[in-house]
Amino acid sequence: MTQHKNAQPLSLRVPEPSGRPGDTPDFSHLKLDAPGAVDRPPVGSTPYDMRDHAFRLIRVLDDAGVAVGPWNPRLDAETLRKGLKAMILTRAFDDRMHRAHRQGKTSFYMKCTGEEAIAVAQGMILSREDMGFPTYRQQGLLIARGYPLVDMMNQIYSNAEDPIKGRQLPIMYSSRDYGFFTISGNLGTQVPQAVGWAMASAYKGDDKIAISWIGDGATAEGDFHNALTFASVYRAPVILNIVNNQWAISSFQGIAGGLETTFASKAIGYGLPALRVDGNDFLAVWAATQWAEERARSNQGATVIELFTYRGAPHSTSDDPSRYRPGDEHEKWPLGDPIARLKQHLIALGEWSDEQHSEAEAEAVAQVRAAGKESEAIGTLGQSRPSVKTMFEEVFATEDWRLIEQRREVGV
Amino acid sequence: MTEQTFTESDRTDGIEPDMVTADHAPPSEAPTSGTQPMNMIQALNSALHVKMAEDPNVLSFGEDAGFFGGVFRVTDQLQQKHGLTRSFDAPISECGIVAAAIGMGAYGLRPVVEIQFADYIYPAYDQIVSEAAKLRYRSAGMFTAPITVRSPYGGGIFGGQTHSQSPESLFTHIAGLKVVIPSNPYDAKGLLTAAIEDDDPVIFFEPKRLYNGPFDGWHKNPVSPWKTQDLAQVPTGKYTLPIGKARIMREGSDVTILCYGTMVWVSLAGAEHAGVDAEVIDLRTLVPLDIETIEASVKKTGRCVIVHEAPKTSGFGGELSALVQERCFYHLEAPIARVTGWDTPYPHAFEWEYFPGPERVAEALKSVMTGGR
Numbered sequence: 171m172t173q174h175k176n177a178q179p180l181s182l183r184v185p186e187p188s189g190r191p192g193d194t195p196d197f198s199h200l201k202l203d204a205p206g207a208v209d210r211p212p213v214g215s216t217p218y219d220m221r222d223h224a225f226r227l228i229r230v231l232d233d234a235g236v237a238v239g240p241w242n243p244r245l246d247a248e249t250l251r252k253g254l255k256a257m258i259l260t261r262a263f264d265d266r267m268h269r270a271h272r273q274g275k276t277s278f279y280m281k282c283t284g285e286e287a288i289a290v291a292q293g294m295i296l297s298r299e300d301m302g303f304p305t306y307r308q309q310g311l312l313i314a315r316g317y318p319l320v321d322m323m324n325q326i327y328s329n330a331e332d333p334i335k336g337r338q339l340p341i342m343y344s345s346r347d348y349g350f351f352t353i354s355g356n357l358g359t360q361v362p363q364a365v366g367w368a369m370a371s372a373y374k375g376d377d378k379i380a381i382s383w384i385g386d387g388a389t390a391e392g393d394f395h396n397a398l399t400f401a402s403v404y405r406a407p408v409i410l411n412i413v414n415n416q417w418a419i420s421s422f423q424g425i426a427g428g429l430e431t432t433f434a435s436k437a438i439g440y441g442l443p444a445l446r447v448d449g450n451d452f453l454a455v456w457a458a459t460q461w462a463e464e465r466a467r468s469n470q471g472a473t474v475i476e477l478f479t480y481r482g483a484p485h486s487t488s489d490d491p492s493r494y495r496p497g498d499e500h501e502k503w504p505l506g507d508p509i510a511r512l513k514q515h516l517i518a519l520g521e522w523s524d525e526q527h528s529e530a531e532a533e534a535v536a537q538v539r540a541a542g543k544e545s546e547a548i549g550t551l552g553q554s555r556p557s558v559k560t561m562f563e564e565v566f567a568t569e570d571w572r573l574i575e576q577r578r579e580v581g582v
Numbered sequence: 583m584t585e586q587t588f589t590e591s592d593r594t595d596g597i598e599p600d601m602v603t604a605d606h607a608p609p610s611e612a613p614t615s616g617t618q619p620m621n622m623i624q625a626l627n628s629a630l631h632v633k634m635a636e637d638p639n640v641l642s643f644g645e646d647a648g649f650f651g652g653v654f655r656v657t658d659q660l661q662q663k664h665g666l667t668r669s670f671d672a673p674i675s676e677c678g679i680v681a682a683a684i685g686m687g688a689y690g691l692r693p694v695v696e697i698q699f700a701d702y703i704y705p706a707y708d709q710i711v712s713e714a715a716k717l718r719y720r721s722a723g724m725f726t727a728p729i730t731v732r733s734p735y736g737g738g739i740f741g742g743q744t745h746s747q748s749p750e751s752l753f754t755h756i757a758g759l760k761v762v763i764p765s766n767p768y769d770a771k772g773l774l775t776a777a778i779e780d781d782d783p784v785i786f787f788e789p790k791r792l793y794n795g796p797f798d799g800w801h802k803n804p805v806s807p808w809k810t811q812d813l814a815q816v817p818t819g820k821y822t823l824p825i826g827k828a829r830i831m832r833e834g835s836d837v838t839i840l841c842y843g844t845m846v847w848v849s850l851a852g853a854e855h856a857g858v859d860a861e862v863i864d865l866r867t868l869v870p871l872d873i874e875t876i877e878a879s880v881k882k883t884g885r886c887v888i889v890h891e892a893p894k895t896s897g898f899g900g901e902l903s904a905l906v907q908e909r910c911f912y913h914l915e916a917p918i919a920r921v922t923g924w925d926t927p928y929p930h931a932f933e934w935e936y937f938p939g940p941e942r943v944a945e946a947l948k949s950v951m952t953g954g955r
Contacts, residue, residue, distance in 0.1 A: 351688065354712060374691075567718070567780075
């Protein structure tokens with residue numbers, strides 16, 4: 171064996187976040203473009219011509235709540251109010267369901283606090299005919315589209331009216347009619363499926379597109395990279411979102427490679443255009459999605475969008491973030507709160523007021539409470555559930571002899 | 583192991599026409615045209631051509647599966663005949679191939695994808711097992727994946743570890759998957775057509791040792807062509823064979839041999855070599871399994887030998903053995919015997935020691951005929 175004399179010993183690097191419990195939150199490493207500072211390239215731009223967009227940050231709302239710059243989507247007040255109300259409702263829903271877990275009414279819940287603008291804006295832009303391939307933090311998509319809260323709760327409670335018959339974790343919804351693909355617990359699997367769905371639409375000469383979401387952590391999964399290859403090679407009409415909410419349970423985004431480059435920039439190697447967007451800015455999310463939508467619908471292929479945000483709540487009801495990050499990090503997030511920012515914008519436009527906002531919040535709470543009562547009357551976890559017979563259904567299109575025999579063994 | 587030498591007169595060219603019983607599941611649709619001799623590759627290719635001509639929702643893709651028609655040529659001329667977007671090359675990404683097919687299936691298409699060798703299916707395992715298999719169940723029927731994953735599998739072609747494996751039991755264990763393995767051209771076309779039309783995800787393993795000829799089990803013998811076989815008379819038009827129905831390849835009264843794929847031919851040769859009147863059952867589909875045919879046969883013969891290429895431990899033979907024991911215990915006159923690959927990785931230089939051959943089958947038959955070892 172060769173002896174390397176005088177050689178410097180190698181050392182292994184393990185990335186660490188900028189703060190741990192007890193530390194003062196530190197976001198000084200973030201390079202945040204000023205609102206309005208990033209140009210809006212033509213939708214037909216080549217990925218090469220717009221590679222800077224993978225490293226910049228598209229923002230529309232300034233500190234005073236005024237929409238500035240080329241990405242201002244110039245939405246009418248009614249659309250803005252609708253979006254704001256859907257975000258408020260999403261947060262109220264999350265809060266009630268989180269409490270329901272604490273009360274033992276469900277086994278599990280996941281909030282999307284701080285990320286409401288993403289699913290709500292994108293759910294509003296795309297049609298229900300398009301297909302969303304979500305993760306577990308896009309409940310805002312269903313809520314923005316008016317999916318019955320009672321149905322969501324029935325699943326959360328695994329009660330007799332659970333639309334998917336007690337087979338899934340509470341928050342893993344599924345609704346073809348609302349353009350919401352069935353959620354998987356195995357991370358990243360939905361992204362190449364979204365590409366396949368989009369390829370099918372293109373193959374058939376239809377006009378529907380697909381949209382998928384993946385967390386920053388799960389971009390390390392092979393599925394993500396397979397999806398980018400397929401999307402690029404076959405020019406699939408799909409929008410591939412990466413929700414960079416800084417935390418994958420207790421692992422910060424640097425563990426998935428976020429310190430070395432931006433997540434958006436991973437698109438560059440695949441020849442895909444990338445946009446990096448302030449995910450807490452409803453208008454910026456809207457504008458970027460619209461850009462990607464236009465690109466997909468005009469047969470120019472896929473776009474990767476990194477939505478830069480912060481997961482305010484625990485990963486799930488099974489998680490305690492005070493064990494791995496500064497306790498007040500969320501409050502110090504330099505890009506603020508998506509609801510507060512859109513509220514400020516609407517007020518600045520003269521289209522909203524503190525009173526209206528309080529009323530909307532109260533209405534949302536009342537709506538959630540009413541749905542909650544209705545759902546709880548059907549039953550919370552353990553109080554009622556679908557017939558055990560359904561356990562054996564839909565494994566296949568038709569039961570085979572094994573399932574029939576095993577069902578009989580259970581006595582149903 | 584002592585190598586035996588066999589002369590040309592000792593060999594069996596596989597089944598004779600009269601060994602094929604009337605248990606042929608009848609074609610569900612009468613072929614619209616005549617038959618012609620095909621090897622298994624041609625029969626599979628014909629199934630794809632016929633289905634793609636009939637249904638615009640059927641498309642086919644995989645590594646080298648487009649322009650070139652697949653390394654084994656199963657997808658030959660599909661692109662030329664049906665167009666570039668209906669049969670195309672895919673990136674070397676088995677996971678991506680299956681995932682894209684799942685998305686297409688959820689959209690309403692019926693994609694047929696090729697995994698170039700079953701040994702390469704593992705990168706796609708999560709998409710098959712956690713996704714394709716579960717979509718219908720987890721969405722209460724809202725989303726389904728009516729996809730067919732085709733893949734050449736098994737040994738006997740000197741493919742080494744990564745071109746010889748038989749991973750079927752990894753899939754039979756998974757709720758929501760169907761697993762189909764044909765053993766001859768006629769079945770291959772009828773079953774593949776049925777798989778494409780099936781509303782559930784089907785794993786379709788093609789025994790590559792049988793692609794070009796009906797391997798008689800004796801590796802030193804020259805390979806006879808499929809066209810000498812009755813089962814190579816394949817209708818040129820469309821027909822399907824039901825998924826879940828076994829074929830009795832040879833009726834017999836002494837012992838039941840349960841087998842599939844290449845092992846059907848090895849088992850027939852083994853029975854011949856042992857001089858035992860074995861009933862040879864080609865399972866054809868492992869999930870759903872034709873338990874009725876198995877049960878009736880074992881109750882009739884009172885003995886059971888199971889033959890597969892995959893390693894013994896946790897192989898599908900274990901499941902078959904348990905089922906036979908549960909259902910036929912009081913009819914059994916000897917312990918159930920298994921003839922399988924060994925519990926080692928597939929060894930290149932020792933292929934014929936690894937591959938279950940007629941001698942090992944004959945040994946097991948003699949053993950169960952004398953009450954077990």
